[in-house]
Each structure stands twice: as C-alpha cells, then as structure tokens.
Amino acid sequence: MKRFVFAPGLFFATVLAVSAAQKVEIPINYDEAKVPKYTLPDPLVANDGSPVRDAATWRAKRRPELLEVFASEMFGRTPAGKPPGMHAEVTSVERAALGGKAVRKEITLWFTAGKTGPKMHLLVYQPATGPGPFPAFLGYNFYGNQCVHADPGITLSTAWMRTNAENKIVNNRATEGTRGVSASAWDIEAVLARGYATVTAYYGDLCEDRAEGLTLAVGALFGTPAVEQRRADEWGAIGIWAWGLSRALDYLESDREIDAGRVAVHGHSRLGKTALWAGAQDERFALVISNNSGCGGAALSKRVYGENVERINTSFPFWFAKNFRAYNRREAELPFDQHELIALIAPRPVHVASAQEDKWADPLGEFLAAKHAGPVYALFGRKGLGVESQPPVNQPVIGDGVAYHLRTGKHAITPYDWAQYLEHADRVLKPRRR
Ligand code: GCU
Numbered sequence: 001m002k003r004f005v006f007a008p009g010l011f012f013a014t015v016l017a018v019s020a021a022q023k024v025e026i027p028i029n030y031d032e033a034k035v036p037k038y039t040l041p042d043p044l045v046a047n048d049g050s051p052v053r054d055a056a057t058w059r060a061k062r063r064p065e066l067l068e069v070f071a072s073e074m075f076g077r078t079p080a081g082k083p084p085g086m087h088a089e090v091t092s093v094e095r096a097a098l099g100g101k102a103v104r105k106e107i108t109l110w111f112t113a114g115k116t117g118p119k120m121h122l123l124v125y126q127p128a129t130g131p132g133p134f135p136a137f138l139g140y141n142f143y144g145n146q147c148v149h150a151d152p153g154i155t156l157s158t159a160w161m162r163t164n165a166e167n168k169i170v171n172n173r174a175t176e177g178t179r180g181v182s183a184s185a186w187d188i189e190a191v192l193a194r195g196y197a198t199v200t201a202y203y204g205d206l207c208e209d210r211a212e213g214l215t216l217a218v219g220a221l222f223g224t225p226a227v228e229q230r231r232a233d234e235w236g237a238i239g240i241w242a243w244g245l246s247r248a249l250d251y252l253e254s255d256r257e258i259d260a261g262r263v264a265v266h267g268h269s270r271l272g273k274t275a276l277w278a279g280a281q282d283e284r285f286a287l288v289i290s291n292n293s294g295c296g297g298a299a300l301s302k303r304v305y306g307e308n309v310e311r312i313n314t315s316f317p318f319w320f321a322k323n324f325r326a327y328n329r330r331e332a333e334l335p336f337d338q339h340e341l342i343a344l345i346a347p348r349p350v351h352v353a354s355a356q357e358d359k360w361a362d363p364l365g366e367f368l369a370a371k372h373a374g375p376v377y378a379l380f381g382r383k384g385l386g387v388e389s390q391p392p393v394n395q396p397v398i399g400d401g402v403a404y405h406l407r408t409g410k411h412a413i414t415p416y417d418w419a420q421y422l423e424h425a426d427r428v429l430k431p432r433r434r
Contacts, residue, residue: 026311029304030359038302041336043343043376055347055379066344067281069336074296075277076235076321078243079222085113088251094153095128102192103128106145106155109251111221118217120205120244121145123154125188126197126257135262135429136197137421138248139289140241140271141186143167143178144202149188150180159204185268187418194422196429197258199248203271206244207237211318218244232323238296239321241271242278249284262286262429266421268413269361270319273297280344287428288350289421291413294361296320298352300338300369301331306362309334338365339372342402346373347380349428351403351421356393358411364390370404377401396420398427 029035043066044052052062071077089108097104105124111117123145126134141148144157147167157174168177191198207213211227218240224230235243245265253260264287267275272293279288290298295307296319310328313320327334342350352370354363367390374384383400391397394416396405405420 026308026314028306028308028311030306032305032364035303035305036332038300038332040300040302040339040372041334043340043373044379052379058346058376058379063344066336066340070277070280070341070344072233072321072323073326073335074320074324075242076230076239076323077233078235078239078281082247082250083111083221086111086247086250087113088254089115092153092155097125097128097153098149098151098189098192101128101189102126103257104151104153105255107251107255109247111218111247118206118221120201120248121155121157122199122201122248122251123148124197124199124255124258125149125192127192127195129195132197132257133259134195134197134257135264135286135425136199136252136258137191137264137266137289137425138199138245138252139266139268139275140203140245141182141200142203142271143169143181144174145200146174146179147182148180148186148198148200149183152179154179157202157205159202160208161202161204162209184415185413187415190415190418190422194426196422196425199252199258199263201244201248203241203244203274207240209237209270213237214240214318227318228322230322233321236318236320237316238270238274238277238319241274242281245274245278246282246284249282260284264289264421264425264429266291268292269294269297269411270316273319276341276345276350279348279350280341283348286348287425288345288348290350290352290366291417292353292355292358292361292366292411294358294366296338297361297366298338298342298369299362299365300372301327301334302337303362303365303368304331305365306360337369339369342369342373343376346376347382347401349401349403349424351398351405351424353404353417353420354406355411356406356408361411363406367391367404367406370402373402396423398424 092106094104102125107122146154252258265285266289268291272290279285354366377384385402386399
C-alpha cells in the first residue's frame with residue numbers, strides 16, 4: 001500500500017494533515033531518544049485491581065474486560081454471530097487450476113436471505129492432492145480477488161476501489177490489468193506446495209475503504225450511521241472488516257475440503273490491524289498473523305513513534321470508534337495498549353512481523369508488544385516469544401505461542417515473510433504432507 005506521507009531518514013518530521021474542520025499540525029517522532037517514558041498496563045491486573053494468577057481467571061474475568069475496553073475505546077462494538085439468512089453459493093469450481101496444481105473455488109457469501117443484500121466474494125485455492133480437509137490461510141486482498149494471481153479464471157471484482165494507475169485501477173474499478181498485481185504478496189504456489197489452502201476476499205466488499213463505506217454494504221446491514229453521526233463506541237471500518245473474516249470462517253466450517261479448526265488469519269498493514277482484532281475476538285482462528293500492522297495493530301501506542309493515535313484518527317476517521325480520538329496526543333492516558341490486543345489471542349499462536357525500513361509502523365514497538373503479551377501465554381504454560389530484545393534482521397524467532405521477525409526492506413508482505421509464516425504454521429497447524 002502507498003503511504004499518504006512517509007519520510008524515511010527524518011528523525012523528527014512534522015506532517016500536515018487535513019481534518020474535517022481545520023488544518024492541524026501533527027508531529028511525527030522518529031527519534032528513539034524522544035520516545036516518552038511510559039508504563040504499560042499490566043494485562044494480569046483486573047479492572048478491580050486484583051491480580052490474575054491463572055488461566056481460568058483470565059478466561060472468565062480478565063479476557064472479557066480487555067475485549068470490552070478494545071471494543072468500547074478503540075475498534076467499536078461488533079454485532080454477535082452470523083446474521084440470520086446468511087448463506088453461501090458456490091459460483092465456480094475448477095479442479096485443474098494452476099496447471100493442475102490447485103483446485104480453485106469461488107463462493108459468494110450473502111449476508112441476508114435472498115440475493116440483493118451485502119455479500120463477499122471468496123476465492124479458495126486448495127492443493128489438488130486430495131479431498132483434504134486442508135488447513136488454510138485466510139486474509140483479505142487490497143484490489144479484488146484477481147490481484148492475488150494472474151490465473152485468468154478468477155472473476156474480476158466489480159466493487160469500488162480507490163483509483164490507482166500503478167495497480168491498473170481506473171475510474172474506481174479493477175481492470176484486466178489488475179490480474180496478479182499482488183501475486184508476490186500471496187505466494188500462492190508456495191502455500192499450496194506446503195499443503196495449505198489460500199482463502200481470500202476483497203476487503204472493500206465488506207466496507208469500502210473511505211468514509212462513505214460505513215453506511216454501505218455491511219455497515220448498512222447493521223444500520224451504521226455516517227462517520228461523525230456514530231455513537232462514540234460504534235464500530236468503524238476495521239471492526240467491519242474483522243467481522244467479515246469471522247463470516248468467511250463460518251463459510252469454511254461448511255466446506256468439507258477445508259479444516260476450519262486449522263485456519264490462520266493474516267493481513268498486511270491496515271489488514272494486519274484487522275487480522276489481530278478478528279483473531280482477538282474470534283477464538284476459532286488457530287493462528288493469527290500481523291504483517292507490518294503498525295499503529296492500531298501490533299505497535300505499542302504509548303511509544304508514540306512513527307504513526308501515532310492522532311495521526312491515524314485524522315487520516316482515517318472512519319477506521320476506529322470515535323472514542324479512540326480521546327487519546328489523540330494523549331497516548332499516556334490509554335488504559336490499554338497493543339500488547340493486550342495480542343494477549344487476547346493467547347494461548348493460540350500469533351506471529352508479528354516488521355520490516356526494517358517501515359519506521360512508520362514502528363518495528364521496535366511491534367516487537368515490544370509481541371514480547372509483553374508473554375505473561376498471558378505463561379498463564380497457559382507457554383513461554384511466549386522467549387527473547388528479551390528485538391532479534392537482528394532476518395533472524396526470525398518462533399517462540400512458544402508468539403513469533404516475531406524483522407525483515408530487511410520496505411513496508412510489504414513478501415515471499416520471505418511467507419516462508420516464516422509457513423514455517424510457523426508447519427509447527428502449529430501440522431498439515432498433511434503431499
Ligand atoms: C497508511 C496508514 C497505516 C496503514 C497503512 C496501510 O500508511 O497510515 O496505518 O497500516 O496505510 O494499510 O498500508
């Protein structure tokens with residue numbers, strides 16, 4: 001994804017961001033010496049001040065408290081469960097896709113009875129090695145399903161998307177030129193060769209990534225008002241996208257060729273924030289992967305390094321609940337931080353990845369959040385990340401429950417990242433080998 005502003009090499013930069021009413025100056029810190037002194041909230045202290053000493057207390061008391069604070073103060077509240085009338089329609093099956101290496105399936109998941117309401121288009125590639133059930137990687141794509149592979153059999157998305165000449169999106173629609181533009185970010189052949197399925201959908205099917213999106217599609221289904229008209233704890237786009245990942249998993253539970261008990265949910269950048277929130281809320285996800293998710297994702301907010309709370313709420317006022325704006329320039333007052341979002345995934349495995357040049361996403365803050373989720377994994381007898389300091393570049397650490405890697409290069413998801421996720425998945429999802 002392109003950045004609105006990215007200023008590598010600047011230690012202290014000031015960016016101009018335009019809010020609805022006025023121009024505001026939002027300072028951006030890239031100087032480690034200017035990171036404020038902060039105290040991370042202890043995930044093992046309950047709201048009443050009592051310590052959480054065992055997994056049972058975590059599950060019954062503390063986990064619900066943290067889910068509540070992330071819902072009310074940050075992402076907004078998520079409607080529970082499947083909407084009535086939700087149903088799936090398999091629209092295509094090709095059992096000799098990708099030169100015989102894969103089975104390709106396309107499914108339309110309708111969120112209401114009938115065929116006029118909101119829907120998401122799922123694309124599944126699974127190994128052609130047998131009937132499965134296969135473990136799977138589930139994640140959203142940025143430009144429509146056809147962007148993940150040049151396979152001409154993928155149905156071209158007709159949904160709205162931001163015009164982007166480089167990625168061949170013209171007049172807010174995908175063109176034939178978008179086929180395979182994100183292929184390196186999916187590495188589908190590598191995933192299939194290791195015995196996994198890939199499942200994807202375009203995130204804009206659920207909520208267009210612009211302010212107007214909140215009142216359309218899934219937002220409309222739940223009566224979500226316009227961005228500024230929302231109640232303070234009403235959900236934003238990230239909440240809607242996360243909800244959609246759970247609905248995709250609902251579908252996978254009905255697909256006998258996929259093992260819904262072995263699904264890794266993943267996402268890059270804004271979709272990494274989304275994957276973490278989905279994985280925190282929905283315990284059916286067996287592995288959660290955050291690729292360069294940064295502010296509002298894996299990075300600690302209280303470090304105020306790179307993108308900060310005010311900046312993200314100003315650039316993307318529709319991503320989070322309005323309540324999150326109370327912490328603009330007030331990160332110290334946050335009653336939670338992102339290590340606790342990661343901790344909500346415990347004891348299930350989580351993998352946090354950073355890129356060395358991705359200062360905007362604060363790689364060190366992403367590492368520290370992964371590390372400080374550790375005490376919650378310990379309640380379940382797991383060691384967590386198991387390292388004290390950020391590992392050197394290209395030296396992944398797959399700990400006990402928590403994994404982290406820092407890759408050389410820019411903000412992206414690359415075949416190197418996939419190699420680490422596959423290694424981790426091989427340990428925790430244990431696919432059948434071909
Ligand atoms: C912007 C935004 C980030 C986001 C990124 C992306 O840079 O500020 O928060 O993660 O876009 O989604 O690529």
